[in-house]
Amino acid sequence: MPVSLSHPDTFVARHIGPDESDVAEMLRVVGKGSLGELIDQTIPSTIRLRRPLVLPPALSEHELLERLGEIARKNEIWRSFLGMGYSDCITPPVIQRNVIENPGWYTQYTPYQAEISQGRLEALLNFQTMVSDLTALEIANASLLDESSAAAEAMHMMESSAGAGRTAIFVSDGCHPQTIDVLRTRAAAHGIEVVVGDAGASLAADGSTKKFFGVLLQYPATDGGLTDHRALIARVHAEGGMVAMACDLLALALLTPPGELGADIAFGSAQRFGVPLGYGGPHAAFFACKAEHVRKLPGRIIGVSVDAHGKRALRMALQTREQHIRREKATSNVCTAQALLAIVASMYAVYHGPKGVRAIAARVHGMASSFALGLRELGVRVVHDRFFDTVRVEGEPARVQAWVDGARARKMNLRRIDARSLGVAFDEVTSPADVDALLAVFAGGAAVPSCEDLARRASAALAGLERTSEYLTHAVFGAHHSETEMLRYMRMLESRDLSLAHSMIPLGSCTMKLNATAEMMPITWAHFNRIHPFAPVDQAQGYQLVIKQLEAMLAEITGFPAVSLQPNSGAQGELAGLLVIRKYHETRGDGHRDVCLIPASAHGTNPASAAVAGMRVVVVACDEKGYVDLADLEAKARAHAKDLAALMVTYPSTYGIFEEEIERICAIVHDHGGQVYLDGANLNAQVGLCRPADVGADVCHVNLHKTFCIPHGGGGPGMGPIGVAQHLAKFLPGHPVIPVGGEQTIGPVTAAPWGSASILLISWAYIAMMGPAGLKRATEVAILSANYVAERLHPHFPVFYRGKRGRVAHECILDTRSVKKTAGIEVDDVAKRLMDYGFHAPTMSFPIAGTLMVEPTESEPKAELDRFCDAVIAIRAEIRAIEEGKLPRDDNPLKHAPHTAESVMASEWTHPYSREVAAFPAPWVRARKFWPSVGRINNAHGDRNLMCTCPPIESYAAE
Secondary structure (H helix, E strand, O other): OOOOOOOOOOHHHHHOOOOHHHHHHHHHHHOOOOHHHHHHHHOOHHHOOOOOOOOOOOOOHHHHHHHHHHHHOOEOOOEEEOOOOOOOOOOOHHHHHHHHOOHHHHOOOOOOOHHHEHHHHHHHHHHHHHHHHHHOOOEEOOOEOOHHHHHHHHHHHHHHHOOOOOOEEEEEOOOOHHHHHHHHHHHHOOOOEEEEEOHHHHOOOOOOOOOEEEEEEEEOOOOOEOOOOHHHHHHHHHOOOEEEEEEEOOHHHOEOOHHHHOOOEEEEEOOOOOOOOHHHOOOOEEEEEOHHHHHHOOOOEEEEEEEOOOOEEEEEEOHHHOHHHHHHHOOOOOOOOOHHHHHHHHHHHHHHHHHHHHHHHHHHHHHHHHHHHHHHHOOOEEOOOOEOOEEEEEOOHHHHHHHHHHHHHOOEEEEEEEOOEEEEEOOOOOOHHHHHHHHHHHHOOOOOOOHHHHHHHOOOOOOOOEOOOOOOOOHHHHOOOOHHHHHHHHHHHHHOEOOOOOOOOOEOOOOOOOOOHHHHHHHHOHHHHOOOOOOOHHHEHHHHHHHHHHHHHHHHHHOOOEEEOOOOOHHHHHHHHHHHHHHHHHHOOOOOOOEEEEEOOOOOOHHHHHHHOOOEEEEEOEOOOOOEOHHHHHHHHHHOOOOEEEEEEEOOOOOOOOOOOHHHHHHHHHHOOOEEEEEEOOHHHOOOOOOHHHHOOOEEEEOOOOOOOOOOOOOOOOOOOEEEOHHHHHHOOOOOOOOOOOOOOOOOOOOOOOOOHHHHHHHHHHHHHHHHHHHHHHHHHHHHHHHHHHHHHOOOOOEOOOOOOOOOOOOEEEEOOHHHHHHOOOHHHHHHHHHHOOOOOOEEOOOOOOEEEEOOOOOOOHHHHHHHHHHHHHHHHHHHHHHOOOOOOOOOOOOOOOOOHHHHOOOOOOOOOOHHHHHOOOHHHHHOOOOOOOOOEOHHHHHHOOOOOOOOHHHHHHO
């Protein structure tokens, strides 16, 4: 036998579902002899990449984990006292193992199909209740991206509510520096003046707030100081403005909440509720407001409704506010939120309960109070008498530097606020020994009292701002404090949700592919998840290595020479890319260019992102085959030539086809002075076969949570890095604390320098294990799978668009509209009936109303594709029975889907079809049945009777 040194177990074979024999059979069905022939028919030959990707050879899973272990050890875990909105915390092991590390939680999709999403919907409702309680405001959403971008959402929300003539916002200089700079970045696109200053001193009681539509305060301030803002808030309201407060969620367990102070909006980060630092993310932002502003609240709201049987059921409420629907009229482009991290934070509150959360807050405050007393006894000046967890210390510059150096010698990071002051922030992991060590640094050799002794003599530093109201009073926060109870509660919720652990999720434009275990494991390693995002870069050399290598990988894959990893969602990547284009025009004296051309076939977030970037949207028509209408594009580019800023084009398009004339499209825009923004949401059809930069694009964002395997987590986390051409590199996002980006940066778009840095590890690992050949193979199989599904289903539900040579890209649109007329069946009925077969529905009524957009991905095996196709075909047969009069139009398996176990087991069954048809419509269903926990949900009832916090316990008893 010949000697072999090649690894016998390759990751590529584990990731790609169809094996060689499956591929051969699938090719036979689509009528091609090889993958190469199919790709030649799918992608225009003029844009094909004619060489292999220049990337390192593929690693095995074992090799990858060993390599990442070496990289992780390059990061140094110092004790962080930096604060600034980021705190080390303790993730309860029961939550880490059973949520963060559990594919039953992290592979779910956004809960658009609510009947099979009741578990995460309940967890997110708990999150909203927690936020509403702690902030004392009536309405909360189900999380945003991070504190700084949430501040920008608050700014836009206040601006949209303002009267005429108010074009400025006052921002307290007590806000975190990253928040101030993100506000400036976002305000510039809308011509909003940002005035930063001391709110108490600058906003005197003389009508000086009348020019501002809003005032934004930090509570506590970034340096720890606590101010009673009641009088200021009342004055702003009297003069017609609004007030938003950035809050520390843990501090609100002890402090008078913003709602009781009179604030209109409260926001911040839920990170310290059990979510690791992770060098900046992902972390869920929270956002709450008064009830009167609910229609303008950004992001998703979980609401309580009822199902077809009158049973309480949860759903996403008021979806008409979403940017996909409002498009260019949207005031926010939020798409992915940090749902998984919001779930973790909500579970933290459930596990600890009100007493536990208060005890944690009291301990953190106790550490800070003891430290402050110790400093005073050492003769060191403590600036603020009132604070929660952060103590500001002043001294002569040389003495301050000596304190910093002394702390570094003990591997402790302090925040240098300015030459004469430091900030020292305490957190959940701080111990009395840490306080003793800190005091030794400040003592300079003098005798130091112990933290334990100081704690006996210290008093709380909250005078006049102590909280008196209750919170977390709902039963869910009092029932699961033992690990046994908590484990069972999380498992119960998990069982109500369909995820990739159950079956394929064929959502077009969302790329629900395998999130491999080996990719996920490193994100919970301490050397990755305990690093503060503002730690000195020399302490994060492992992260820096991954960041630089991933930037290079994405540069090679997209063809762009410069990459920013900062945007922490696809929509934020769109915004960052458009702001880069705006800055480019401004530096050339073309700041008036503000028209953005967007084809009708573009991705759903594009118009909203253009509007948020301060651009005017002009829609370009598509022809009857789904291609961009070149004549219409030419005419509109010519008509707007003086003001043309950009074209946003999705490639391949949301219609599931490759534009044959993409190079001509880019040339037309360039000829009229614009730049081309290529939406990379569908990059899964390009990697290794063609590149965005090569077709003529200037900017492209990359959805790492689609093509590069970051799991969707029930609606986030995500990452949306951007690649840009060389002439745009100098405008890439920057940061006020850690220098990144270009020399003429647009400013930061998110709170952390590299966005949600810890999940960059997932995409780095995916690319490293796939290697150049594996990445290309994945793209080829993704295209094959889509064409296989299209061929199997076309006789039953016609495929809406195909390319010029009869092929679809990585997704296809099924036209289900005809059955509405012939059988009274809506696309929603088909989607709900698929649940009875054990499947999540494809993307529904997008981009075309009444259709289903299917994306099978490369990681689903042929057997699963066949099960899905068989289910769709069987549903078409059920519809045919309605058309032929064998089943009534109003009483059939589709109209009553999904069927719950409770409804099927009811003593009375009056339907003209059997219980077996209802519950077990296909052979494989009986072997692994997934039961929806509620029946068809009444959406209208939920919107008419909006309830977005946990209902009172009495209502459960009544039910």
